[in-house]
Amino acid sequence: MPAYVIAHLQAAAPHPEIAEYIERIPTTFEPYGGRFLVHAAQHEVKEGSWPGHVVVIGFPGIAEARAWWESPAYQEIAPLRSRHIEGEIILVEGVPEGYDPTATAKAMREALPAE
DSSP: OOEEEEEEEOOOOOOHHHHHHHHHHHHHHGGGTOEEEEOSOOOOOOSSOOOSEEEEEEESSHHHHHHHHHSHHHHHHHHHHHTTOOEEEEEEEOOOTTOOHHHHHHHHHHHSOOO
16 A cells, blocks of 8 residues: 655755755665655645645655654754754555545444434
C-alpha cells in the first residue's frame, strides 16, 4: 500500500540553508523509493484556511516512509529546514487498490444507535 509524507509548511524568507535542503533532499528519499508528488506548486484553498505551502512525497509503503524519516541522511539535513520554516509534517498510509469507501460508510451506519 502506498504511503505519503505530507508537509504543510509556512512561508519563509529565502535562506541559503533552505536552498541547500531542497538541493539535498531528493537523494535522501531515493533509496526508499520516494519521490516528490507535490513540490513548489500553487494550491487553491476551497474551504478553511491553508497559508503557506504543501509538499507531498510518495513512498511504496509506510515502512519505507518511516525508514526515510529516521534515516541518518535525512536527519542530517532536516535542521536546514526546521531552523527556518515552521509547519506540520505527517506520514500517512494510502488506500489499497480497489478501495471501496462504501464499506466505511456501512460500518459507520452500523455503529449508530438504533432509532
